[in-house]
Amino acid sequence: MTVLGSIDGTVDGTERGWLTISGEVDGNDMASAAWRPHSDAQTMENALGAIGEQQREQMKERLEKMAEMMGDDAAANPLAQMLGGDGEEKIALRIMGVDPDAEKILRQGGLTIELPPFSAENKDELLHGQHEAEISYHKNFGEKTGFHVSTHEVGTDAVVAFDQLEIVEGGGFAQGTFEASLCPISALMKGSIDPEACIRVAGRFETDLGEEEPNSPASRSND
Incomplete structure (x- = not known):
């Protein structure tokens, strides 16, 4: 595996660190931080x-x-x-960090930041202000474990702000900050949210990006 970059921050008050990586998974070249054309x-x-x-x-x-x-x-x-379609070219972006100390780095401790598809022509607008994102985390330390996610539909917040974003053929680069309130997916599916069960995450990322095939599933690197 090749290290593309890093994510540093806190999860529920605990300092954590992740790496973005690229390499071969099940015979396919994959990048945990990547963009792809979207239709x-x-x-x-x-x-x-x-x-x-x-x-x-x-x-x-x-x-x-x-x-x-x-x-x-x-x-x-x-x-x-x-x-x-309306003919507009769009881009989907995923930045997934793996926990280098996890026993199974693609399944435990991972933090994923995903942006809704955005206009390729207007990507520079992402360099201004904060933007909604979906953030998820496989918590695997302490007494409380499990998959935690954000969902704006029930009011949990998750935002990202970019200091730098380059989308070029074959790859690119992203640098910025993120913060979110993440709740157990089991609670979200039931529709009953206990604020005390949710966790706060925040931090910075700086990573090279890979390029994926159009409309490839954003979760492939997590499979």
Whole structure:
């Protein structure tokens, strides 16, 4: 494995450190910190491709009818974007740090920062202010263990701010800060959040980036 960079911060008041890495996993070259081209239409095609042909055609027909009812303006119609796209080139970015002291570094202690797909043309806007992100952490120390995540749908906060962000063919570079409130995924799935069960994370990252194939699953490096 090759070290791409590092993430340093605190988890629930405890200082922690992670490395971003690249190398071969199951015969494929992978990078734990990487960007990839993103297409809403292709994501929908991938999802529909996972179900039977009859179900797929029924689902596409329903989605097309819903898109027609919502109007032709792709900017105001997310269903139209998912079915046909609005032609805008987008980028998805993931920065995953592994715990070098964990017994299984790809499964324990990892911290992952993911940004929603953003416009390739407007990526420089990310250099200003804070931006929503999804942050997750495999906690594996102390008495409380388990998978902790952020979700804006229930009010947990997670933000990232970039000091530097370079997206170039074959890779790039990212540097900045992050902070979030992470709650056990089991509690989020039940819809009952105990604030005392949630943990606070914050820190800095500085890492080279790899480039992945379009619409490759963001979680592949975690499999």
